[in-house]
Amino acid sequence: IIENARALADGLTKRGLVCRRADDKEWTYTHQVHLMTSAHGSTEDIAKYFFSNHIAVAFDEMYNQGAFIRLGVQEITRRGAQQEDMDKLADILSRAIHGEDVQESVAMMLEKFSKVHYSFDIS
DSSP states (O other): HHHHHHHHHHHHHHTTTTTTTTTTSSSSSEEEEEEOGGGSSSSHHHHHHHHHOOOOEEEEEEEEEEEEEEEEOOHHHHTTHHHHHHHHHHHHHHHHHOOOOOOHHHHHHHHTTTTTTTTTTTO
């Protein structure tokens, strides 16, 4: 999960988006990536746009550190996504934050990762 969070943050950063990682030292130690939104408009409007494209996010502005969208990778990781899939997810998120309709791409990703994996599942 942590590796996927790092890979997602790297992919978003590579696309020119600003991310805060949970440890404030560039790398995250949790499942979260904070996508800073001040350069892209209202955080609430961006979150609503993500939701309209079937992307579940949370948004916040804690401790006066700037508004952000909170992205967690624990669910998609549990569905089998690997680090290389995080770059595809970063592309979808980047396109969405720039106003592109990404519902078809989201649906394809959901189809690919439709089965939840449990701790003792055997491939």
